[in-house]
Amino acid sequence: MLRHYLTVTVRNLLKHKLIAGINLFGLTTGLTCCLLILAYILHETSYDRRVPEAERIYRVTRDFYNPDGAATLQLSAVAPVVGPLLKNDFPQIEKITRLLLFSPVVVRHADRILTEDSLMFSEPAFLDMFAVRMLSGDARTALSEPNSLILEQSAARKYFGDQDPMNQELKLDGRIACKVTGVYQGLPENSHLHPAVLVSFSTLNDSTVYGERNLRTSWSNNAFHTYLQLPAGYDARQLEAQFPAFLDRHQPQNKRATDYVRPSKMTALQLQRLTDVHLHSNRADELEPNGDVNRVYIFGIIALFVLLIACINYMNLSTARAALRAKEVGVRKVVGAQRSEIILQFLGESVLITAVATGLAVGCTVLALPWLSRLAGTALPPQLLWQPAVLLGLLVLPLVVGVVSGLYPALFMSSFQPQQILKGFTKISGGLAFRRVLVVVQFVVSIGLLVSTAVVGLQLRYLRQAPLGYDRAQIVTLAYPLPLRPQYEAFGQALQQQAGVQALARSSRIPTGRLLDASDAAAGIGDSLRPTSANVKYLGIDEGFLPTYGIKLAAGRNFDPKAFPTDTLGFILNATAVRMIGWKSPAEAVGQAFRYGGVLGRVLGVTQDYHFESLHQPIVPMVMFLSSATSRSSYNYVSVKLAGGNVAGSLQHLERTWKEFLPDEPFTYTFLDESYAKLYQAELRQTLLFSIFAGIAILIACLGLFGLSSFAITQRVKEIGIRKVLGASTSTIVMLLSSDFMKLVLVAALLAFPLSWYVMHRWLQDFAYRINMPWWVFPLAGLAAAGVALATIVSQTVSVARANPVKSLRTE
Template sequence: MKIQPPKWACRFLEWYCNPQLLEEIQGDVYELYQRRLANKGRSVADRKFVWEVLRFFRWSNIKRSKTTYHPSNNTAMLKNYLKVSWRSLVKNKGYTALNIAGLAVGICCFILISFYVEDELSYDRFHSQADQTYRVKEIFESDGVGERSASVPFPLAEALMTDYPSIVKNVVRFFNFQAPSVAVVNEENDQEFNESRLFFVDSTFFDIFDFKVLRGDIKTALSEPNSILLTESMAHKYFGDEEPLGKFLKLQGQENLKVTAIVEDTPLNAHFQFDFLVSFTTLKSFYDGQYPQSWYWNPCWTYLVLYKHRSPEDLEARFPEFVQKYFHQLIKDDVTLELQPLTDIHLHSDLDYEIQPNGNYANIRVFISIAIFVLLIACINFITLSTARAGKRAKEVGMRKAIGSHRNQLIKQFLIESLLLTVVAVGFALILLKVSLPFFNQLTEKSIAFNLLWNPLFVAGLVLLTFLIGIISGFYPAFVLSSFKAVKVLKSAQIGSNGVNFRKVLVVLQFSISIILIISAGTALKQLQLLRSNDTGFDQEHVLMIPVSRSPIAQHYEAYKNEVVRDASILSVTAVEEIIGAKHQVGNYQFEGNEESKPFPRLFIRHDFAKTFGVELVAGRDYSEDYPTDDTLALLVNEQLVKQQGWPSNEAAVGKKFRWFGDENGRKIVGVVKDFNFVSKHHPIRPLVLDLDLRDQAFDLFIKYMAVRISGQNVKASVARLEKVWKKNMPERPFDYFFLDENLKSLYKSEEKLSKVSVIFSGFAIFVACLGLFGLATFTAEQRKKEISIRKVLGGTVPHIVWLLTSNFSRLILIAFVISCPLAYWILNSWLSGFAYKIRIQPDVFMIAGAVALVVAVTTISYQAIRAAFTNPANVLKNE
């Protein structure tokens, strides 16, 4: 019979607490008294009990005004929960280590990809007027052929400000001669380089974009002709530790530009990067004292800011009449102008003539999916291992319930245990993050800093992530463990099979996700291999591209070409408008049978183009120096143009007449070349015109590169020969070059990043899944050790026992494989639909993924299985 606490204590409780509260807490108080009575005598217990009651109320912070009280909500109970949770985690070191390792890797992967996604989504958002800033784009197409240009004509900016002053607040233009690089020289110290990130910009540049000026007057820096701004790194490159302000740099060996300001290096999360900004008025000296006024030529990237009360639709509604009013008669019916939000450019723009390659929003979705999948696998690990250990904790739950614990108290206990483990895992994840971030930056070509984590939004997100992972991971185990019946558990310490079946479902889900990721990574690699393959219709290996735009090469081209080809290692030389396989321009041509001219992709070229690039002629003849009038009367086209015009055959196209910009008839097609990928494989092959341009002034605008094919036997010697002859003919222009095949690889950086990230994080996913599998295998071997020992005594062999332990898990992996295959096929088929050139999804990538998952899983399980099989049965059975 239980002895009641002293009457004074009961009266004190009745006075201090209302009846409802007394009813809720008296069980705890009486239990406390019984423990003291069991250890001490009645008088000692009474004294101890007085102290314990006072301390209990102090910890609980109970006030008479309260109407309800839950002991688990007070500080004492929270401390107790944390203490019990910590002891449980420390006691089960193996289980804790597996869970922490899995969660840490999953959380680290999630944070890394979150960093990458946040960086991609942050492009251009640091500008204060970003939401009001738009880029004007020009769609110039007819019958699906033409260009979708990120740039527009020179006079468009001024015309918009003049015609729509109530809508357009400000406008700025970018221009770079459409040249791959320009020569910049510091004549004082003979520093000379070819620079690719130099732009002429209007004086309104800093009124629209928020780049930090370190030295100089931001208001006047771009207002005067022949002014140039340098980034901090370029100032150091050309002037070292000297003060650059007020000094001069020579541009293109022609104009001396005064340094008027130093600007902070361009943030990497801007869709355009610059090293030099030159005042736009400086261009007049390059174009006979005035800007180009052509409404046909569209070389200017043009940005505008709208007034806050105006929408882009207000201006776009006026564009049709604007085009009809200003654009060239030949093209105005084929031109459409649109506005593109500044913040959409990096991830949502795939136009011709972008300032630099953009990202891809579809890949962002893939990265987010990978992050969620890896984190989900880690959470599943926690749930799987927790339910697997439920049998061991059954007696603990039974005892807690027997001495009065309620189910909601047990749920809170296990959730706090889950949260505590998650907090520890987050700590280890941050250590992994610190170590892995430099490698991740190298992989993704980013410069993400670790201190980004301390951004208030990231801190809040990390706290929320920790809480969600802890609750989600611990929710099901907490409800499973707390649901055990005390009497049943204390009798048998057994639980039903529901937990076993649920764990099987979780294992199947884990490996289904892992196999999908492996299949996706394999497919992404194959797609990248296809895009990068040399099967482009032209030979891109051993071809050097030498930038020559606006260089003195016009007077030296033939002499240079004739001299270098005397070297046996230099096979041929030509010149071309754009990088073959990367870009093109557009020209208006009216072919025989057409009532009016249409825009066609075009490349201006020089003799020996087909020889240098290995382009095959399928009908007619090539341009030849034996025909002096080829540059004015002849034309080469590709097979797609023949098909687009509806001519019956390639041979039938030869001799067809054409007109260019209203010229008189007399020009004819002399040959047809085999189709080749003159732009990246993101786009299908379209009609193409190869136009011979022998004008000296072509190098000022149309001809931008020399292309040199070398034998490849002694590359260094060939390059040295080319440079020596270059300096002999043009000592004032730095020699620069790049290899065509290496340059074309940069077109597929987005796919390269995707494939690398997919492979690496798929590896992490399978690693995390195998951690859970290892824990389950350990638990299974421990649970069945008596059975294994009896089988060995009765003659069971080691292979038989290993098969016994691994077969169940192997079946689960095979089920996961069957489930994942159709899902992976559907996902990949949707992803590949965005490519003009795509691989066929072959069964081999599915079989390889399934085999990898199965082999890794069986290897993981086999370690514990073999260990259990070699255990001495005597050591097990003697304790049973």
């Protein structure tokens, strides 16, 4: 019986190659999309799960609040005191470890000088909690002594080549000498952190490095990533509930504050599950850019949509084809087949086709994974799919998809009454309404995907092209190492001797980065100095900063410490700060008294607003001041504005000058344009993938329409013949045949518009700066879908409409 069904299935497929091809192609493509997206989702959700006690490990995070209770800062790290105090107060904490990122930092071995991007100070417990595998050295002692460090294996190769790194010396930042006490295997790719060098935490006790006292007392340096492990089955919320009291108990009162405010009103600590870090955390100072759970959902939904469209094709084409197989069903029933046997036969067919498609899809997936890895910017090895659950899924998949797509056609065809069919009534009119619904569903999804792709693309174009308020072209940023400080003037002069260098500036942070540092501010309004509730962020800049970045002043003037030495007590605000403080205009602010972080001075100028941070963030109030003995800020970066034209030559000049002044510092530069592009890389990748999958969905839907319309036409050949005999022209017949389908596309468009409007409206809300919903995208997407559908149908109708009616009438 099985062999018999198999034979019939294969012969049917071969006989109707076009339909079989469309079905097989659609299902294979749909399943391939699903498997690719599944691999991506599995990868994204696998982060940090390799850590043995991952479910019990939490990261301590910290929020800061305005007086009105709004969160102004959400940090992924906490102050150094928090870890030991937590361990002391809460005995239920089994283990705790702190990490301090100390990068980029110059690391030197003999004459080899390299910049290390991922060097961290680490407590010994890290190795145990994160199950770091030592390749040499002893995990228990490797990080116990001050000035010892362990290297990730590729870092070991980087510094020592084939030499044995053990007991060799590395010098960090030109001052901290450390001995190599171990080499470890790097953390897997799906880990939220990848330290290349781990330096013993006790090294920080040295006051020239950080200082034991600071470690013990600092509540303000929230740079210590702190992880703790709780007992199995312990509810982390129980511990979290005790954190406000913990803060009130330990955090000293703010000395400058006029009234006593409990620390727990201004700041809070939270516990974040280790396995939530990658997908659910997007805090300031994350160790690495994280993923986004919404992206996982979006792609999951797209995968289901593509598969749904492919299944619908199968249902549609099989049901449409029913007329051709009606006689077979009739004969089978006459010779004694039960309805259940007919249902099983047709279900078997769809399961078989799906099984073949699944096999092909697995092959396509393996071939396409490297491509997806490149697009997604993460490694997606095929091994992701070789896990028991997925393999079992692959076995069940043909059954599920086959039954889902085959059930309706099977029920429909098995219901044929043999006595009618065998008398020659082969025109099967049933199922038409259902097929129409299915076509509408396909086009709702297709049009929705078209609209979404367009809106996402437009928003990203807006982000890339939006006026930022500063000029990012041809700006190269460099580090500002200690040895450069005393000779910066001379360095600048040497650089500017070449015409290719237009301007240079120093600053504490550079645009495209975050603005995280804030202090208390008070502004002169009327006669008095009033503390401001605005959370004003600060940026240390020199007099070259505004001209180098082309930032325009709305009022007042730039710093000029040579002409006015008191400018070291001056402030420049941005327009947002002026507005939030309460001055009526930038001009009114100029000359007013302003106190920031304990320094009292005057407002010298007000800049127009510019997007220092990415366009995901709203423009925050900010204050800029010169770095000086009295200010807390120091410069960390040099920005160099190059002239257009010979950029390569200018870079060579830059490097020569750097080497001349700083022979011991590596020359590492970044174009600001690149940093800017990185801000939107995730979205750009997402849009690209989104467009590709949306395109595939539409392609499959149109293939289905192609098959369906070709069948509809076959069914109506006689009608067309009669109409032609009665005088209908080719064009009226094409109109007649197309209008049926076009009506469906129209209905689909009317359904898709509000749905996609709602979804995209929600998506846009995530951007501080966004486009207005482009209304024209909707009719355009509808027209595009209708156009493709029409082309598909017309390509088939024309030949039928032109055919000699005598022929078509004879076919009956």
